[in-house]
Amino acid sequence: MTASGVRRRGEWAPADHRPVARVAVDVPLAHLDRPFDYRVPAHLDAQAQPGVRVRVRFAGRLLDGFLLERADASAHAGTLAWVEKVVSPEPALTPEVAALCRAVADRCAGVFADVVRLAVPPRHARVEAEAPRPREAAPTDAPAPGWGRYPRGPALLDALAGGRAAHAVWQALPGEDWAARLADAAAATARAGRGALLVVPDQRDLDALGAACAARVGPDGVVALSADLGPAERYRRWLAVRRGQVRVVVGTRAAAFAPIADPGLLAVWDDGDDSHTEPRAPYPHVRDVLVLRAHTAGAALLVGGYARTAEAQLLVESGWAREVVADRATVRAAVPRIVAAGDSGAELARDPDARAARVPHVAFTAARAALEAGRPVLVQVPRGGYVPFLACGSCREAARCRHCAGPLGLRSGPAPSGPGGAGPDAALPHCRWCGRPDTAYRCPACGSRRLRAGAVGAGRTAEELGRAFPGTTVRSSGGGAPVLARVGAGPALVVATPGAEPVAEAGYGAALLLDAWTLLARPDLRVTEEALRRWCAAAALVVPHGAGGRVVVTAEPGLPVVQALVRWDPAGHAAAELAGRAEVGFPPAVRMAAVEGAPDAVAAVADAVAADLAGAEVLGPIELEPVDGEVRERLLLRVPRAQGRALAAALHAAQAGRSARKAADAVRVRLDPAEIG
DNA sequence: GCAATGAGCGTC
DNA sequence: ACGCTCATTGCT
Numbered sequence: 252m253t254a255s256g257v258r259r260r261g262e263w264a265p266a267d268h269r270p271v272a273r274v275a276v277d278v279p280l281a282h283l284d285r286p287f288d289y290r291v292p293a294h295l296d297a298q299a300q301p302g303v304r305v306r307v308r309f310a311g312r313l314l315d316g317f318l319l320e321r322a323d324a325s326a327h328a329g330t331l332a333w334v335e336k337v338v339s340p341e342p343a344l345t346p347e348v349a350a351l352c353r354a355v356a357d358r359c360a361g362v363f364a365d366v367v368r369l370a371v372p373p374r375h376a377r378v379e380a381e382a383p384r385p386r387e388a389a390p391t392d393a394p395a396p397g398w399g400r401y402p403r404g405p406a407l408l409d410a411l412a413g414g415r416a417a418h419a420v421w422q423a424l425p426g427e428d429w430a431a432r433l434a435d436a437a438a439a440t441a442r443a444g445r446g447a448l449l450v451v452p453d454q455r456d457l458d459a460l461g462a463a464c465a466a467r468v469g470p471d472g473v474v475a476l477s478a479d480l481g482p483a484e485r486y487r488r489w490l491a492v493r494r495g496q497v498r499v500v501v502g503t504r505a506a507a508f509a510p511i512a513d514p515g516l517l518a519v520w521d522d523g524d525d526s527h528t529e530p531r532a533p534y535p536h537v538r539d540v541l542v543l544r545a546h547t548a549g550a551a552l553l554v555g556g557y558a559r560t561a562e563a564q565l566l567v568e569s570g571w572a573r574e575v576v577a578d579r580a581t582v583r584a585a586v587p588r589i590v591a592a593g594d595s596g597a598e599l600a601r602d603p604d605a606r607a608a609r610v611p612h613v614a615f616t617a618a619r620a621a622l623e624a625g626r627p628v629l630v631q632v633p634r635g636g637y638v639p640f641l642a643c644g645s646c647r648e649a650a651r652c653r654h655c656a657g658p659l660g661l662r663s664g665p666a667p668s669g670p671g672g673a674g675p676d677a678a679l680p681h682c683r684w685c686g687r688p689d690t691a692y693r694c695p696a697c698g699s700r701r702l703r704a705g706a707v708g709a710g711r712t713a714e715e716l717g718r719a720f721p722g723t724t725v726r727s728s729g730g731g732a733p734v735l736a737r738v739g740a741g742p743a744l745v746v747a748t749p750g751a752e753p754v755a756e757a758g759y760g761a762a763l764l765l766d767a768w769t770l771l772a773r774p775d776l777r778v779t780e781e782a783l784r785r786w787c788a789a790a791a792l793v794v795p796h797g798a799g800g801r802v803v804v805t806a807e808p809g810l811p812v813v814q815a816l817v818r819w820d821p822a823g824h825a826a827a828e829l830a831g832r833a834e835v836g837f838p839p840a841v842r843m844a845a846v847e848g849a850p851d852a853v854a855a856v857a858d859a860v861a862a863d864l865a866g867a868e869v870l871g872p873i874e875l876e877p878v879d880g881e882v883r884e885r886l887l888l889r890v891p892r893a894q895g896r897a898l899a900a901a902l903h904a905a906q907a908g909r910s911a912r913k914a915a916d917a918v919r920v921r922l923d924p925a926e927i928g
Numbered sequence: 929g930c931a932a933t934g935a936g937c938g939t940c
Numbered sequence: 941a942c943g944c945t946c947a948t949t950g951c952t
Contacts, residue, residue: 274940287940310939311942327940911938 263333266296269321272334275349276309276316277364279532281907284362288325289334299334302342302349304374306335317344317367341379343371343493345510347548352508354543358895360844360902360920361533369529370508375486386496389469397432400424403575411439411516411551418545418572420563421555422821424585425791426758429555430456430463433518436553438467441498445515445550449501450537452524453750454479455736460501460520468499476502476509504529507540517541518553523560523777523784524750525925534921538562557787557821560780561832562839564825576822586819587762587793587800591808614763615719617801621760622723622742624799629755629762630746631789632712632730633769641680643694644701650692652682659689659702660769712765713746720744728753749785758794760801767806767813776837777925779812780828786816838923842895844888844902845924847875852909852916853884859905864897866890898922 273286289307291299299305305318313335325331344352344367352366359366398404401421410417423429437447449464451457457475464473474488474497492500495512502509504527507519519527519537527537538554545552552572554563566572577585592611618628641650641659650659659680680689680702693700717725724743728735729751738745740756747753749770770782786804794800806813815824833840846853853872861867870887877883890898902920909918 271940276940278939283939289940307940308942310937312939313941325940329940331940913937 260333263292263294266291266293266299268296269323271322271325271331272299272305273319273322274305274307274316274334275319275344275363275367276307276314277367278309278314279362279364280910281362281903282911284356284364284903284907286319288322288327288331290331291321291334295334295337298337298340300340300342301346302344303340304338304343306338308332308335317349317371319344319349339374339376339379341374341490341493343374343510345493347514348508348510350547351540351544354547355535355540356533357903358539358543358899359533359535359922360899360906361535362903365532366535369505369531369535372485372489372505373482375483378483378487379490381487383491383494383496386471386491387469389472397428397435400581401575401577403573407553407575408436408439411436412443414443414445414515415551416545416549417551418566419551419553419575420559420567420572421553421575422559422577423555423557423791424577424582425557425587425787425793425819426585426795427557427791428463429520429557430459431466433460433520433553433555434463434467436516436518437464437473437499440516440551441468441472443515445498445513446511447499447516447518448506448509448511448514448541449499449516449518449520450507450527450541451501451503451520452526453503455734456520457501457503458736459754464499464501472497473499473501476500476506478503478505504537507537507544514544514548514550516551516553517545517548518555521556521784521788522554522563523556523558523780528925532919534924536923536925539923542566556784557791558780558784559821559825560784561777561825561829564822564829565839568826568829574822582819584797585795587790587802588796589790589802589804589817589819591813591817592803592805611803611805614765614803614805617761617803618720618744618763620799621801622720622744624760625740625742626758626760626794626799627738627741627743627745627755629752629759629789629792630712630716630744631749631752631762631764631767631785632746633748633766641692641702643697643699644703645694645697645699650680650689650694650702652687653689659692713744716744716746726753747789749789752789752792754792758798758800759792760794760799762789762793762802764789764802764804764806767804771806771810771812776832780825783812783815783821783824787819787821790816790819836889840892842890842892842898843923844898845885845921846888846902846918847885847921848883848918849916850882850884852914852918853886855914856902856905856909856918856920857886857888859908860888860898860901863901863904864890864894866894867898867901895922 270291272289272291274289275286299318301318301320303318305316306313307316348370352363352370356363356366398408407417407419433449437449440447449460451460454477457477461475474492476488491497493510500509500511519541522538529535541552567574592613621628659682680692713725713727726743727746729748734751735753738753738755764786771778790802793802846856857869868889872884872886875883875885
């Protein structure tokens with residue numbers, strides 16, 4: 252080998268030291284989900300460092316891969332192929348993130364290559380060659396007293412400042428500036444010389460959190476990562492993190508894998524938001540990724556939200572995490588007055604305003620009072636544009652529930668979950684507030700028994716409310732309208748779909764959670780948790796009851812989930828939710844896998860797993876919607892939590908058997924799926 | 929009896 | 941998508 256480097260291939264000589272490279276080749280096949288050994292030629296010796304991207308010949312093809320480590324020798328019996336090329340000397344896959352990717356793949360019954368693709372953004376050569384932007388380290392100020400309202404808050408900040416790996420589940424008080432609290436925690440971590448990584452569900456939350464962190468550690472002290480930055484800027488910021496130029500990283504989903512140096516704090520805000528579930532294989536959830544990462548990296552973990560998920564509750568009940576919550580007196584002082592209006596229908600029927608806008612009288616009163624006090628009113632209406640409702644077939648009077656005067660709608664029955672299929676009540680009129688069916692409706696105005704379908708959406712609600720409060724500004728956020736981040740302090744009606752509620756400058760005077768019952772109508776395992784999460788998110792934007800804050804939720808007051816909102820008890824609801832799931836045997840009380848695909852393929856995977864794992868229980872299969880005319884089925888596999896790793900391993904082995912045999916039908920496997928119909 | 933050809937398979 | 945094995949084919 253000459254000093255100038257490459258000659259013809261035949262003259263390549265192996266590197267003098269550690270000539271073997273272990274390479275994770277980019278092949279997403281389960282039976283090839285392990286490192287392969289290659290020879291490092293002497294001319295690539297210096298560049299072939301752990302973490303760099305390489306090109307290697309694999310089964311004849313030139314493929315991308317990551318060099319995981321250098322070794323003295325290989326256990327492989329045959330001759331090793333050369334590392335053909337080091338794509339760039341940038342060590343993109345750090346050892347810590349590589350270990351995390353392996354742990355995530357193992358947890359999700361997926362393959363390393365798929366997880367690495369989620370973790371490492373595509374390379375951008377020009378950006379890599381740029382001179383790094385100089386960043387000025389800003390002194391971080393002392394922690395704000397905000398965490399003092401939570402008895403264990405100061406201890407949490409102390410642990411972060413001392414570099415200790417605390418694990419916490421935090422329920423933010425209504426009205427809490429959650430972004431500022433997370434920024435406090437990040438700043439405390441950064442002061443200890445370690446990195447902080449904070450993950451939020453969407454861009455709006457990211458903007459708020461980024462600003463809060465910049466206020467603590469300076470604009471150069473924080474980097475925001477999100478998927479919609481564009482390839483160049485995305486890679487530029489990601490590189491700044493990898494190169495250790497920042498201590499605080501905020502981001503959405505994929506940022507959970509950001510290669511932050513010496514992670515001291517890993518945090519996820521609002522872990523119940525389904526944006527935290529990666530839609531690509533192997534479908535990891537941010538919370539699970541961060542839990543694994545906290546283990547492998549020895550970092551603190553903070554799971555926060557206004558509400559609490561059953562998964563977070565399990566972290567608490569298992570003793571792995573401590574809860575950080577305010578005491579009852581502090582909660583009582585912070586909450587608005589919350590009432591359920593499912594039983595105020597008698598008034599509703601008499602109130603002409605209410606009838607015009609489908610809004611119960613108490614909600615009108617609350618809205619009017621808030622507007623007169625000069626504050627905005629938040630109106631939360633269901634997403635999806637239009638909510639189906641029923642009206643009299645002859646006089647077009649809206650059809651109302653005889654019990655509570657809520658609007659009647661056609662409820663589609665739950666997805667067929669067994670041989671019986673959908674129940675006979677699948678398309679009967681039901682009350683959208685209290686859920687009672689009405690099989691013998693007669694119009695109180697004209698006596699007709701005929702019903703016709705109509706639809707009301709966010710836009711229609713805004714229009715109707717505007718008529719009911721003449722002269723009041725009506726603004727819309729979500730549901731077709733652009734999502735607003737903030738609204739001003741003046742009186743206005745702000746109609747928003749769940750998740751699109753703008754923050755009001757000085758808090759809302761009232762929130763009306765309309766058609767709340769529809770949130771509970773979906774045949775989903777997590778409906779009540781999801782409904783409470785959305786209600787809490789809206790109610791948290793309202794000023795405390797001492798300042799006149801009111802929340803009206805149009806749902807049956809007797810329902811436990813409605814009671815949990817009225818009492819502002821998300822932890823209690825999560826405990827009941829988790830107990831309920833233990834009773835019926837659903838995650839996170841057990842470990843479950845959804846196996847989907849062509850019937851034969853699904854059955855083959857299930858048989859392989861059942862043969863491998865004696866304790867695995869098989870549920871189903873059920874038929875799914877056909878894709879491209881192909882029949883598809885879903886089958887659930889259930890094991891006790893202690894066998895979770897074994898279940899994932901058995902599924903991986905079953906997939907490996909299929910990929911080795913080049914089975915044509917792909918089988919989709921998701922562990923602890925959020926949606927299982 | 930044995931080279932020439934092609935299908936199947938593993939993949940360093 | 942290469943390079944190996946192994947089975948089949950076709951010619952002497």
